Amino acid sequence: MATSKIKKGDTVKVIAGKDLGKTGKVTSVDVKNHRVVVEGINKVTKHVKPSAQNQNGGIVEKEAPIDVSNVMLFTDGKTSRVGFKVEDGKKVRFAKATGKTID
Numbered sequence: 001m002a003t004s005k006i007k008k009g010d011t012v013k014v015i016a017g018k019d020l021g022k023t024g025k026v027t028s029v030d031v032k033n034h035r036v037v038v039e040g041i042n043k044v045t046k047h048v049k050p051s052a053q054n055q056n057g058g059i060v061e062k063e064a065p066i067d068v069s070n071v072m073l074f075t076d077g078k079t080s081r082v083g084f085k086v087e088d089g090k091k092v093r094f095a096k097a098t099g100k101t102i103d
Helices: none
Strands: 011-014 023-030 035-038 043-048 058-063 071-075 078-080 082-087 090-095
Touching: 011 035
Parallel strands: none
Antiparallel strands: 011 023, 011 071, 023 035, 043 058, 071 078, 082 090
């Protein structure tokens, strides 16, 4: 399987959609479906039934997944594409705009 260009903990900027221009930290990555969840981005309201864990239920606001093609890595105050190169026998990610390694 190919290595994901965006990983959990990365700071990304939204480049398409309703939250265009916003930045946030990636909280989870779904590699199989090519989706990422970014904190504070793509918020949706969800009606929750009362349960044992949530006694009251009600309307909850949470982040929904966004397609990985709609976000771009944000490092050193600018967005950048991600490339891979081998350093000391290890495959590492690097920002193409700055040339710095990410991992």
